[in-house]
Amino acid sequence: MTTTAPPRTAGTDAATPPVRPAARGPRLAALDALRFLAAVGVLAYHFTARETDAWGRDLAEVAPAVAGWATYASLGPELFFVISGFVILMTAWGRSVPDIIGSRVARLYPAYWVAVLLTGSLLLFVWQGKEITGGQVLVNLTLLQSLVDVGHVDGVYWTLWVELRFYVLIALFAAVGITRRRVLWFAALWPAAAMLARELGWSDAVTWLVAPYAPLFAAGMALYVIHRTGHAVVPWLLVAGNTALATAALVPARMDSLGQNSVVAPSAVLLAVALPACVGLVALVSLTPLARWRWAGLTAAGALTYPLYLTHEYWGLWVIHLLHDRAPVWAVLAAATAFSLVLAWLVHRFVEKPFGPRLRRATTAGCERLRDALVGLGGLVRAGFRPGQDPGTPPTTPGSSEPSRIAAKNVGVWSGSSRTVEPAPPGR
Template sequence: MRKFGWDVRPARRDYIATLDLLRLAAARAVVLFHYFFHGAAAEGFLGEGYPQAAPFGIHGYLGVNLFFLISGFVIARSAENRHGDQFAIARFVRLYPGFMICMTITFAIVLLAGTPLLPASFAQYAANLSMFAPAFGQPFVDGVYWSIVLELVFYGCVTLALFTGLFQRRKLELIFVWLAISALNEVFLGSGAARLLFITEFAPFFAAGVLVHHLHAHGRSPPALLLLAASFLISCGTLSVTQHWMQDRYGIAVSSANLVVANVVMHATLIGAVLLRHRVRSSALTPALGGLAYPLYLLHQNIGYLAINAATPLVGKWFAAFGCIALMLIVSWAIWSTCERPAQRLLRIWLGRAVDVGLARFRPTQGATQPAE
């Protein structure tokens, strides 16, 4: 009989250190995008821009796409041999403590700063505790949270597929349908509801990550390889959505040729990270580098803008930017090691017990008294 709720597992022997390094690279790419391009672009969050670095920094937003690729692989790996309730608890424990801690820190600093460019209110904070602030008519405390919502939608889809058994029995067929819906919506329909419910703009990246894991765990097969090729081709097309948005908003965007090259590099780095997993030895530092990537991603944008603006008159804009990056790395590591991990452990224990107690009520009572004959 299976144990309900949280399954306590030992540390994975097949831990892939290269994925943690790839997470950090993706997070740093997004940081460079915000500090060296986005901050001084249309919104004007930074008082002084970095025109010399902007042609390089503009590519950094693709770190989010790389995150989604990694997420597809990691989530497929996490879902292996897990039931839906176990998977849902594991992902909630992974995301929510770090989000709540970093969102609270960002809110407090932005509120104290009182800048009109970054308004903050307690109603906004309360709405952000749900992680779905726009559903309550409030903006995100930090603009990067939009991608966390898409991650949650993806987690919800995988949880549903686990509960129905489709993930275990019809994974490749499910991905085929998902990619077909995505291509149809992005090329012909343009439905905002479908873009949210099926994550159609970014589905090819999530799907590619799932397929890389499938090939890694179950061996090469023509259907999986064909689907991986299809997800790559569709992702080349969906990259144009953000490209057009940036052209309209900033008057500049990454060229189509560079996007294709970048897409090849992103897919190749994920595949390379898996293939070279035994070449990179794990150490005490490697999990820390991967662990700090999430707080770094959540914290860096609005707090970074405030810090760079405050430091620039004192030390110059370049020292302010790179000093801020170093400070964010240190603070993110401190949050991960002293706050996020202990909070995850406590939440894991509490939720595991709560789910066990709740689901145990539905178990048939063993040794129940038989009716007298």
């Protein structure tokens, strides 16, 4: 019933999946810190460089020194995708599909549901920082709004739709069985297929193959293989190739989006440096002595990353809207950042910590029941029995209460016996 392969060492491939999830290594605190810094970079971009009316004046005049570097810190989502490729593969390796689904649902949804309701309430009833509707809020709660062409309540949610599709692919991959060799093939073929679909304009394939971000996830997966099994030529070639593929695809797209939404015109050269740097930073914190950092403060900062990312934009801009003409710029930015951090801590402490584990257990158990039901139904079909028929009881012929001779011969298949059972002759 386990659907993934066990841990392996370099140079060997697993043949038999384990019954229990594989043991995990110590948590990479430096990776948590990197996630937090990525979220802070996105926050700085939204507060100082992305067009907004919250400051009540031309944004270019507010904090030009911060806006200059914050424009490139807007690549935080791309850094998140590399980290996700690393971390999600690490958590999925050696786990069952129900456990993977339970883990991802519990990680993604509790904080997200609260963030949607908080931001939706702010924009509907308190501050018209963006025009939304109540129906839009309800659809956003599913996280499937992109499938039905409903706008995001908060623009940052677009990255969650990307992540969700990646989780689906990983669950399917785990159903096949995760081994080192398969990961390397997956990290080579998946991005190539995704980018080919993008070039050919196959929209459905682009959606479900997660183009153009597949190379970033794949680079993170290859880095995890190196972290897990040691340095080797093929994984490093996959890191380099996927980094180059992602840079080629995303620099033009980022030039376009930042050019339209930012007060600082981006540089294609700097973007071409910043995107590979996202991969390089993950390699730095996972493959060097930094990976041995164990400071609890880094893990605590990492725990705030997701709720901070979900809630900072409009709640922080609302604080800026209230204070922009009452305090210096630095004080307003400090207040908006502090408010965002406190709100993130509240969501983590009172939503994620108590409800995440419960949702994980419930989701995992539900998926296991569904899996067992499907396995049982498959056994019925393979054994030639109809649902509702008692196991071990051969079906009768139409219009008769007498067991059919053909069905009776198959009783041994269900019961596990190797002996064929013949029916008694009529009249005995």
